[in-house]
Amino acid sequence: MDAEPSPAATGVRGRITSASLRPSERRVALCLLADYPAAALSTAGELARTARVSTQTVIRFVRALGFASFADLQDALREELRAGLGPLSKLRSRSIGETADLAGFARVIGDRAIHGFERIPATGIEAAVDLLTDQRGQLLTVGGRFSTVLARHLATNLQALRAGVRLLDDPPGASLPDVVDLGARDVVVVFDVQRYQPAMSRLAATAAGKQASVLVITDEPGSPAADHAAVRLAVDVAAPSALDTLAGGLLLVEYLVARVLDRLGESAQQRLQVWESARSADFS
Incomplete structure (x- = not known):
C-alpha cells in the first residue's frame, strides 16, 4: 500500500491533485476547489448537495484523499487556515497596490x-x-x-x-x-x-x-x-x-x-x- 501523504507536507490541495478519483468524486473535488476551503467546512451533506452527488460519494472522496472521516478532512483544512491567518503571514500576499486611493x-x-x-x-x-x-x-x-x-x-x-x-x-x-x-x-x-x-x-x-x-x-x-x-x-x-x-x-x-x-x-x-x-x- 502506498504511504499515506502527510497533510502538513502536501495540504488538502496536494492530496486532491495526487489522488485517483472516480468521475463522481472529481465533481466533489472541483466543488471544493472552486470555493476552497469553505465548501467543505459545513457538513458532508451540504457539500454533497452543492456538488450534486450523494453523501456516500463525498465519504468515498474523503477516503480517497487518505482521511479516515469527513471530520478529519475538516481538521486538516482548519489547520491550513490557522497556519496562515496572522497579519504577518499576509504582508506578502496582500498589498493595497492600485487600491491605494481611498475610493x-x-x-x-x-x-x-x-x-x-x-x-x-x-x-x-x-x-x-x-x-x-x-x-x-x-x-x-x-x-x-x-x-x-x-x-x-x-x-x-x-x-x-x-x-x-x-x-x-x-x-x-x-x-x-x-x-x-x-x-x-x-x-x-x-x-x-x-x-x-x-x-x-x-x-x-x-x-x-x-x-x-x-x-x-x-x-x-x-x-x-x-x-x-x-x-x-x-x-x-x-x-x-x-x-x-x-x-x-x-x-x-x-x-x-x-x-x-x-x-x-x-x-x-x-x-x-x-x-x-x-x-x-x-x-x-
Missing part, C-alpha cells in the same frame, strides 16, 4: 462585503431579526478582541430600541453574573472572526447549555462558537491589506438594527423618544 480601497472592500452578503440566506436574516426582537428575556452581546467593537455597536443601538440589552465586556469577570444568570428566554449574540478565540466558543456552549438562543456572527470558515448557534451569519473580512476589515460586519449590524426598528415599530419609536428626552441635556 479604490473602499470599492474593493464594498464589493467583497456585498459578495459575502449574497451568500447569507434570507431565512438566516429573518431568524436573526426574530431573536433580536424577542423581548421575553435579556439580549446580551459579546465579541472577541477584534470583533468586540461590533458587539458594542449592536448593543449601543439596540439599547435605544428595546429593553434588556447589555454588552458582556468581561464575561469571565465583571460580566460573569450575566452569564451565570442566563435562562431559556435569553438571547446571546456572539461576534467571533479569525483568529477565533476559544473563550467565545466556551461562552456560546455555556449559553446553549442554559437553553438560551445563540446568534453567532462570524466569517468563513466560521468560528467554533457556531457549533452552538441557533442562527449563524457569516461576513467577508478580507481586505487589500495585511489587516482584515470589519466593514462588512458593521454593515450587517447596521442592517439588523434597521430591521429591528422596523419590526418593533411604535414601541421602538416611543422608546427612542424617551431615550432622546433623557439625553437632551447632554447636547446643545
